[in-house]
Amino acid sequence: MIREITNKYEPKTLEKDIRNYWDSINAYPRSRQLRAGSTDFYFVDGPPYTTGHIHLGTAWNKIIKDSILRYKSMNNFHVRDRAGWDMHGLPIEVKVEEMLGFKSKKDIEEYGVDQFIAKCKEFAIRHKDEMTQQFKDLGVWLDWEDPYMTLKDEYIEAAWWTLKQGHDKGLLERGKRVVNWCPRCETAIADSEVEYWDEEDPSVYIKFKVKDEENTYIVIWTTTPWTIPANIAVAVHPGFEYSKIRAWKDNKDASEVLYISTSLVEHVLKQGRYTDFETLDRMLGEDLLELSYDNPLSDKVPAQAGFDHNVYMADFVTAENTGIVHIAPGHGMDDFILGVEHELPIFCPVCPDGRYTSDAGEYEGKYVKDVDELILSDLEERGNLLKKGMVSHRYGHCWRCKTPIIYLATRQWFLKVSDIKDEMLSEIEKVAWYPDWAGSARFADWVSGARDWCISRQRYWGIPLPIWICDECTEEEVIGTMKELQERSNLEGDLDLHRPNVDNITITCKCGQNMKRVPDVFDVWFDSAVASWATLNYPREHEDFDKLWPADFITEGHDQTRGWFYSQMGASMIAFGRAPYKNVLMHGFTLDDAGKKMSKSLGNVVSPGEVMDKFGADSLRFYVLSSNAPWEDLKFNWDEVSTINRMVNIFWNVYRFPLPYMVLDNFDPSVVTYDSVKSHLRPEDRWILSRLNSLILSVNEAMDQYNLHRATRPISDFILEDLSRWYVQLIRPRTWTEGDDPDKLAAYWVMYEVLVKIAKVIAPFMPHLAESIYQNLVHNLDPDSPKSLHMCDWPVVEDALVDTGLEKQMDTIRNMVEAASNARQKVKRKLRWPVRKIVVSPENEQVAQAVESLMSVLLEQTNCKEIMILGSDETWDELGLEAVPQPKAIGPAFKGDAGKVIAAIGSADVISMRDALVNSGEYELEIAGETVTITSGMVRFNETIPEHIASAGFSGGLVYVDAMLTREIESEGYAREVIRRLQDMRKELDLDVEERIKAIVLIKDERILDLVLDWEAHIADEVRTKLLVISMDVEPEGDLVKEWDVEGTGMKMSISKIS
């Protein structure tokens, strides 16, 4: 049996019950198994990092995934969807360090690496479990029971195996490079781990003394004075013009000679407060090559004495500051490249912890970021400081601990991505990107600028680099699997592949000596990079990989362009030479309602839990899916969520509305079928069925393009506009009839059909609500039906039921009803009062036809007794016509008599005047016995509308509402006024629908009493009275007595229960 439902939509309990039900029947695994054997749809979950609670963006991400997968599954795809977790890396180490109160790597070493690793693992697993629950609460169906986890052995093997492929292909390289370095974490960090924001730093102009030229200097500019001890060269642009100038401050005798870019001479001199200058020479950058200079701090940094300091050419020099760039090959990317090119010393006198080494002489032991002031005063002492100031500029920071990064030249392991860049670019074109520019513009741009990927980290909690190096002969070997490691190390059984255990495993080199593992771990981005095969347990197992890989679909936020989209592409190119995915949907970010990033410091963070608490998961889901195109940033707005919630609530009411009647009538959809009601379908029934099928079609089209907003918005429109505001209003009277009325059964069948199909259509987006409707309306009646809606097939569009012409007609009718209602307001006639007549002046034949075929709907919805349709040139004869004289035309023609003519036009017969002017263009007007002829330009005609008639326009023409009162209409109107008030009183007493009452109505006005009495029997029926007294002398008394003012007439009514 169909059951009635609660009055209010209560998502929290409903959703919880549904999730419990899913658990109890194993709905998720069954729904997947059901499709085994069908076409596979291989989805790879971008693994969230296990640091704690999910935020709105993560929720949105999983909601998109879940909606698409549910849709695919209902469309008979066999969905593969292991959830994934990113569980290694510096972020977790940093959190654990914070918990343990650690400040540096020394603390970790003292605490014990094995214990530290254990803490990290515990942290990752605990958070994975917490986050799993939060995702489940959103109704997200992924394989939560058997997720892929980057810390598992089989996963680590996938990473190892991939690196081995890189090694075999000659793409793995160990080399000294300048890397982003976090001096707190004491590790290299990837470009993608650097976070930029504005910071105040010194802005200094420094003079380097030119060798063998008295009092002559090259002027450079820098924001990192601490790199001056490591200065090896300066660079100029070969094409720029430079000037050699003599400059002085007030006293020309104390002048200096300076080399500066010509265009910047004045700027620099202003900085140094020089008062005047003269140009000695001008030259191109390339002419500066023979200059050499002294490092100003060479007395403090003895190692500098051993270096030459010369000028070099570089294209990266810009015409800013001085046009000459200070080069420290140990401390800058460009500097390093220039240094390698010219075989300069890569001088890097800084330790991993950011303190100077003994190579830095007197600066040894000082933290580089602390010595800026000291170095500046040393420079000043030596007369090398031209200007010191401050500047606010973008500076990089470790994105975990927020420490400003420095650049250090260190030995690291690299994957030579730059070697395979072109292949990557051509693979990008083979992938379908949604939206297109995510791949063709954005991703392609990032890849074309890609540099070699530094994959080594000097840390603990990560996948250890599987590289073993011989102590003796420096032979390198990369291990690809655990089995390989067992063989090479002569160890048996499962090996712990994490640090520190794996650090102790040695293997024997060809040369007979021991090989030791390099101590580094992988950059954590490499972990998730291998997800598309690691989640299939490749290379340990091959079967799934051969069948499924590459992924059919992935989706992540646009920050992952440089992240997971890229890391996967890189790793896959190395391992397999092709893209690891076929379709990529890039989604946006969640921002606050002002479009600002949500952040703890701004205090504008909204958690998904908060939203679910207020409105439930389904409303949150529908909100994030419908409010934006997926690839646009979502400005979270509470009001909009609440609007969605209102829509869902209306849907709940729509669903609830027919249930009491169906229950009362024992409606059974297995007996009442389409065939049995087919011949009783009204036009509005056929209309809503057509709309329903058209809706499914548009949802299909949108979903095929992953356009979730274009799928969900029409659903919401359908529910509000078509179902709630129209269809339910239309069928209301039919549900009231008693007995086996075929007209009523037809309405039931249609409503049932619509609800069941809509439940299926909303299933991907609002899975809980959809399931609960399905359980009540389908599974509840038919135990053989699938146990869950999410095991059902997606509804097929029934072309035979689609009638777009009818949809258009209904649209017209609705506009007409609106116009009529508008016109009623103008004559102040409530809808409760019938009107005598509505006249439609249609714009074209289609509109007229719409009125003809949907006449019944129009009559009912406008509460009107008769509809009249005018022909194309016809005007309604009850409208008056008014002649408006045109003085502009009359004046010149009649001069002094114009006034008389105007007056005569006003009193002439309007109809015959118009007819004559239309037919012949002339009209004979009589003025005081004389006849004058006027022409058509002299008069304009306006329709005049009588007071009881109002008109309003609509998209297809004009409607006139004739609200003239007749006795019948007044009588019906007053009767309905009385009925409404008695119903109101019933409700106030909270009576049952079926309950019978006694009612007394006292109306002192005899005329109105008389009018109401015409409808006495009808009133008694409508308000279910056993005894009804309507009179002018029986005093109302009983359970509830009220006085009313009905259109200015006082009435007193009472109702009482009859026991």
Added chain:
RNA sequence: GGGCCCAUAGCAUAGCCAGGUGGUGCGCACGGCUGAUAACCGUGAGGUCCGGCGUUCGAAUCGCCGUGGGCCCA
């Protein structure tokens, strides 16, 4: 400094690719309905379509230059 995206009423959005009188929802004001009723419906007021320049008979739409926001990079 560079790449990509975004900017339309108080708020949120459609329209932009394929130029032709800018729609819709929320909120607001007024009104209606009355056994979906702590629900629902109608009407109305609200727009230099971010700014400027250009192309065109005509620009929210196309182009260029700015401004602001987002992501990514240097």
